[in-house]
Amino acid sequence: MQCQLSAHDGREHFGLLNDLGEYGTALWLRWREKTDVDLVVLPDCPVVAPGPDGEGCCLFAGHLEQHTWEHNLEEVSCLS
Incomplete structure (x- = not known):
């Protein structure tokens, strides 16, 4: 399992x-x-x-760093 948060220095x-x-x-x-x-x-x-067709973030409420739609990492998916 890979961490689904964007690159971060956190230990969690x-x-x-x-x-x-x-x-x-x-x-x-x-x-x-x-x-x-x-x-x-x-x-x-x-x-x-932002925008009329805004994609929702696939992470949890209160997460640190970027929302999933702010970067294009293939391993981040709402369906994985």
Whole structure:
């Protein structure tokens, strides 16, 4: 599993496990350097790209760094 946050210096990493859809939440794996992996349910990020056809961010609410639509990383996907 790769961290789905944009390049960051943080020691906390997140990988999307499953989108829970109807509840506006997703199941994420969270890990830190040299520690175990946690399973966490986090609310979806509500931010969308500017413009009438704005793409929604595929990360969780309150994440640090860029939204997924602000960079073009192939490994970042709402469906992975």
